[in-house]
Amino acid sequence: MSSIKERIEKAKQKGSGASEWLIDRTQLEKLPLRKTPDYMRKWGGKWYWTGALITIAFTYEVLTGLILLLYYNPSSPYPSTIYILNSVPFGKLILSTHLYGAYAMIILVYVHMFRNYFVGAYKKPRELQWIIGVILLALTIGAGYFGYSLTGDVLSYDAQDVGRGIASLIPGIGQWLAAVGFGNGTAASLFSKFLGYHIIMAALIALLFGYHFYLAEANTMLPSSKISKYKAPATTPETHEMKPWYPSNLLYLVELGLLTIGFIVLIPSFVGLIPNTPILISPFPGPSPTSAAAALIPAYPPWFLLFLYKAVDFGMFTNAMGPLNASIVFGLLPLIYFLLIPFLDRGNSLHPLDRPITTSLGVISIVYLILLSVWGAFEPGVIIPSPTVALVLLPPAIITFIAIFGISKLWKKGKLKIGGKTTTTSFFIFIIGLVITVILTGYSFTYFITHFSMLALGKLAISGTALGFLAIGTARTAEQLPDKKLNKIPLGAYVSIGLLTLMSWVLLGLSLRLNPTTDAMVVGMALGTVLIFAGIALAIYRRVIFGE
Amino acid sequence: MNEGIDENKRNFLKLMVTASIVAGAGLSLGVVVRALAPPALGVSSFPNLQLVDSSGNPILASNLAVNNPSAMQFNYPLQNTPNNIVNLGDASGKPINVPATQVTIPADGTTYESYAGVGKNGSIVAFSGICQHLGCIFPELRFYPNGVESITLQGKTYTGVFHCLCHGSTYDPTAGAAVLTGPTTHPLPMVKLVWDSTTDELYVSNMVGPTIYGRASDLTGESPISGTTTEVTNLRNPFTV
Incomplete structure (x- = not known):
């Protein structure tokens, strides 16, 4: 343990002029971020970083979303979507990875939530942190719904028809709510509102995430069961044994970032190259609602709302108020349950x-x-x-x-x-x-x-x-990786890191020769692969140098 | 403690890992930089378009009034690229036959040959409706038919010219829109009109002179005109309130 710490200290002292200057002036070593114990950064410690993965996916969404915002036009949603797809350089890649990045974010939010649910992370002292997390889940699904509906394809019209229908069923305020949410009936007012809500929800996610993250830092990570002995309150107080945030945690987060974004880019690029993918998982928008092809497509919602969609088909929900009731029973009630769980399950056992x-x-x-x-x-x-x-x-x-x-x-x-x-x-x-x-x-x-x-x-x-x-x-x-093994860099590390780097540059060189509009998805495959290679190279580096 | 790892070896690994991250970051940056610039718009060559009115009926040369002060404009060679079409006449309203002439670009002294006027009397010409000085358009850049006087900043008056109210640039339509007074240093680009003497219909097929103001080239910077016609619009007479 101590030899690694010494090594980090020594490396810092020995650092070349430029990097020393940069580290000093960026105040990297004084960032007010928690240190974490080694076991959280080791293989198998990924469960402690599901929140970080969501943050990375969210960051990717913001960056690609801002680029799309420069091209999207709510007064002609479908033509501007098609323009992004077929004319903007790499527009196809950016639009499809924005969609799949959102999918990744939604899946990761569920994974993050259920993981913390089962390990009892909502218990003292993290009740408020949990509640904000559940609100973030609702906002993420909301932002996903509005974003999905922006393309102006047949599915987006279906999604907003259903959304408007359910909203207008709410007694008393239904009509008002439908007007607030979906506008006065013109396509222009609908898509302007949807674009606005999509961005507003993303901004709210950023804002609430800030507080969620602050609470996570203040409450510290929920430690492993070996340490907590399954008893709340369980915290991870900082000790001098822990490696400093920089460089250990920074490198680990860079690794997670490279791998996460690598997969977010690689998967839709690959799926996008397969012809005739089912509309539910296709990374591209469907046909225009006025086209002949639209008639053949079932009125699917986005897949992350399929569960509600099926519930509306249930016999007891086939009456006029059915869609609203189904949404309450299968959407609102579970949400309220998860919001209240810190107060329902009040024992101290984890x-x-x-x-x-x-x-x-x-x-x-x-x-x-x-x-x-x-x-x-x-x-x-x-x-x-x-x-x-x-x-x-x-x-x-x-x-x-x-x-x-x-x-x-x-x-x-x-x-x-x-x-x-x-x-x-x-x-x-x-x-x-x-x-x-x-x-x-x-x-x-x-x-x-x-x-x-x-x-x-x-x-x-x-x-x-x-x-x-x-x-x-x-x-x-x-x-379990004994510290003493680290005193020698194994040959395999040179070979693998060297090969990964070489292949990355070969892929980079090949990508430069491709056409940014017609070959966008091929470039996406290359980019995703290069990012994943870099992530693996960094993982190997951390393994041999830091023993993680 | 045993300090087994050679710093040089460690730095080598560091360099390799950094290189692979740089490859990923570089490619990402490349994608973003390319994506930020929208694809160029335009056409590869000058289209051949027929002049039509708002109902799609052909414009007939004999229907274009001599010395008409109203701005008659059509887009060419791309959308949002206005040009004025005028039927030039003398003070008595008799059409002026416009021959092809050598036009000088004062900015660099180069010359080019303008197109001759078309129609029965060879008096119909068309020029870019975007001033070559700083890009002003109608109603600032307008046609002053014979009898309507324009006053330049120097106090000198002209008639039968294109004159821009923004800064006073004046062009002579009988001489290929050559510069009469500055501040412009470039003549107005001229549109090639083609007159079909059997049907009296008009076509546009080319341009000559400086590049249209504000464009990298005449053929880029706007969406192409779809179809085989371009519409002539009567904007209004700028000299009446």
């Missing part, structure tokens, strides 16, 4: 099995979220009779409650030993098993028989995910 009701409700939320979304994607707009709804939704809830209470009982009696590391893995495998069971038995077996290729694909995806989580669960052993 162990998921010590809080079986909370844990069960969290698991059920995830199952319903995934289940309803998948259902909505495969059977858009198909009315489901109430008994079938009960048949689909009740079994997973009952199974979850029984299973978690059973495991909890066994665990409390000491008959079951569950390490913190296997919990995550088994939890995900449990959910996946649940989803498969429900899909295969509870609901519309005939549907999956008739759509066999979809089932095969789904199985493949699910087993792949399960394997991924298994790998995460078993990879934890990589944490």
Whole structure:
């Protein structure tokens, strides 16, 4: 431990004139940011940085969003979108990665929330931090909805029709709210408002995030269960043993940034090169609402609202007030529940099995979220009779409650030993098993028989995910890395870092020869790869130099 | 303590990692820099367009009144690029036959040949409606038909000219819009009119002279005109209230 600290100190003293000047004048060493223990920066410590990943994705959204703002015209939404796609240099890349960056941000917000939910991070002293986090989730989905609707394609018109319909159903203030949110009926007023709300929500996210982050710094990170012993309040006080924020945390955040943005750029670039991607995941806008092709497209909402979309199809919600009721039951109530959880679950235990009701409700939320979304994607707009709804939704809830209470009982009696590391893995495998069971038995077996290729694909995806989580669960052993091994830089580090750097520059050189409009997505593949390579190179560097 | 890592080796690794980050940052920056500049607009060559009125009917040369003080403008060769079309006449209202002449650009002394007037009397010409001094357009840059006097800053009066009220630049339409008085140092660019004597219809097909004011070239900087016609609009008579 001390040898690494000494090394950092020595490196600082020995620094060349220019970098020494820069570090001194930027006051990098005095940044009022928390130091963190080594285990949080090691492989497997990524769970401590889900908030950082959201921040990186949000930053990417702001930067690409500002570039798009220079071209977008709310008085002719679809033509200006098409202009960005086909005429602006790299416009295709920027628009599609802005969309996928938002997707990444929404997924990461869910991951961040459920992770902190299950580990009880909302307990003392982080209640307010949690509440602001839930508001940030609502704002993120809101910004996503408005942004998604800006393209002026057929899906955006569908999304705003549904949104306006639900808003106008609210008793008393419905009509007023619809006018506030969606304008007076002209396309120009609609898209001007949507652009405004999209930016306002992004600004609110930035503002509330600032406070959320301040509280996170003030309350410190929730430490590992080994340290907290599963008891709240749990904090990570700074010690002199911890490495300074600069350079350790800065380098780690740069690594996370390179990897996150690398994937945000790489994935849509790759998907965008595949012809005829399904409209739900296509990185490009759909056809114009007035075109012939529009008639063939189901009235999909953005995928992150599919769960609500399916709920509207339920038998009990088919009456006039149904859409509003469905939104209340499956949207507002869960949101209120999560807002209030710090005051509902007031014990001081952080162990998921010590809080079986909370844990069960969290698991059920995830199952319903995934289940309803998948259902909505495969059977858009198909009315489901109430008994079938009960048949689909009740079994997973009952199974979850029984299973978690059973495991909890066994665990409390000491008959079951569950390490913190296997919990995550088994939890995900449990959910996946649940989803498969429900899909295969509870609901519309005939549907999956008739759509066999979809089932095969789904199985493949699910087993792949399960394997991924298994790998995460078993990879934890990589944490233990004896300090003394670091006294020599292994040959492999030279070779791998050297190769990564070489390939990055080759890709950079190749990209320069490509056309910025027609080859935008190919350049995106190269850019994403280069960023990921740089992130991996930095990871290897931190591993051999800092032992992380 | 054992200080095993050679600083030089460490610095080598540092350099390599920095180089890979620089590659990523450089490529990102390249994408952003390219994306910030919108693609250039324009056409690759001068289009051949027919002059039509607002209903799409062809403009007939014989219908263009001599010494008409109203601004008759059409866009060419791109959108938002106004040009004035005038039928020149003498003080008695008789059409003036305009021959092709050598026009000098005072700024650099170079010359070019203007187009001759068209129509039955060879009296119809068209010039850019954007002043070459600082880009003023109608109603500042306007046509003073014979009989309507323009007063320049020096107190000298002209008639039968293009004169700009912004700073007093004056152009002679009978001599390819050559500069009569400054402050402009460039004549107005001239549009090539083509007259079909059998149908009396008018076409525009080219330009000569300096580059249109404010443009990198005549053929870029605005959206192309779609279709094969360009509309002549009667803006109004600037000399009546």
